[in-house]
Amino acid sequence: MAEIFFSSEIAENVKGKVVVMTGGAQGIGAATVSLLYERGAHVYFGDVDDVKGHQMLDVRNYNEQLELFKTPYEERGHVDIAISCAAVIEPNGWFGPDQLTLEAVETEPQPLKNAIDINLTSVVLFCRLAIAFMKADKESTKSNDFSKSIVLLSSIAGITEAAGLFAYGASKHGIIGLMRSLRALASAKYNIHINAVCPWATDTQMIDNVRSIWDEHHLPLNAPKDVAQFITQLATDPSLSGKSVLVAGGRGFDTEEGIDRTMSVWFGPLTEEFWRGQKAFGTGDQWSDI
Template sequence: MTGPTLKGKTAVLTGAARGIGKAVADALIEKGANVVIGDLLDSQGEALVASYNTDGKRAAYIHADVTKYKEIVALFQLAEKEFGGVDIAILNAGIASNSNNLFTDLNDLQDERMIDVNVTSVIKCTKVATLHLARRGGGVIVSTASVAGFHSGGISLAPYTASKHAVVGYTRAFDILPSICNVRVNAVCPYWVETDLITSLHPDDDSTTATPFEKLVINSARTKIETVVEAFMTLIEDESRIGKLILDYYEKKKREFRKVDLYFV
């Protein structure tokens, strides 16, 4: 579909100051939607929003840590204030730092952080988003899971894999939500995508001195960010995307499952 098919709609996005979230925000702006972004990277977020607002108010930014209810609520309230409501919620903020941590210190904060940012935040944001979307008469939530939500990345990615399996499981629980309040809950499951998140996992680029974990990251194949954006737009725009799970990743292999839409790329 081309043209401003989402004109008049408003999307809230978490973790969209850069990377996959920014690419989805670009596509939403292109399609005519307004966007409201919450992130920790304030200067990048502010600059992005300024670039969207050159021909009139289309976007807003607020510092929002997705692990904190107060900041999530403020993010969605900003969308209400600026654009009168929310139709689309993209729950994308996530981290992969400390993925490789089986043999590291027994550190509470380190081991809880990934679950807080990648899992608990999706639960918190879904609760807040559902209230706003239902008030609007319906809408769609799309979370960023991962192929690691289904497959094992091995010991070195174990905590990240656990976090994304949880996002997939949480998403699958909402197959009857459309009949309750007309809200669809779906997830995109990207393979490796070249973003800052990936770069931060292999500070050593030299494949002769890199650790086995860094070599895994360096040598894994990549999915294009455009392919990931296409998956988000399909789940946003195609209202039939409820009640089944489309497996469409990598070799474009297709299988159908029951329950919510998880779109693999």
């Protein structure tokens, strides 16, 4: 995998930009808000944390997400960067023996559903809103620059298996799939670049229950600021588009480059046909005719 480095100079591009963000009250999100603010961005964020959040926001509520975009658009006339950070981990045990009795499965496991709704369904809607507001700005100003961007927070659990995190792992894989499905369309049709950030264990409350395992095996840990730097890099560097960046021990690696470079190894003789198919489908407009 090719290593990506945080550039303080490129991050200065965020000055004066209008940023819309979910999940900005704590952890990685809070570190990102602080970094963007320090660099001169106008940051509008919402979170379910009503103590730390700029405004209350339940990402499962479409109208609340819509208002999160409307507010800066009406106040400043444009939205430049959209960052989706809101995420939850489901409680443990939903696939344990006591939760897999015929009596237990009579009731829908709401925490599992919440994880999918917050981590994935809401992000699909977030992307649709982001592109719509960015597209409106480009049309009103007749701008064709490549400065608009979307950054989605996935996880190492979106790249490989995450034992015990069933809904979380599925949803974070979904984020990578969403980014890959949108990158050609967003770039070619709307001149917007979209990327995903995939941190492994980061020093936030989300890993409190497993921190002792991490420490026992002397594994390096991300600081929230490490991840925030790569989110900012992907948001401000127009040369980075369609990337999923693994952040591990404070270092960033382009996993998409590694996948593309080694595809012939694991795809074998179908590699050429695959790329011809990808080229033929282009931005995927054909699916709308079905």
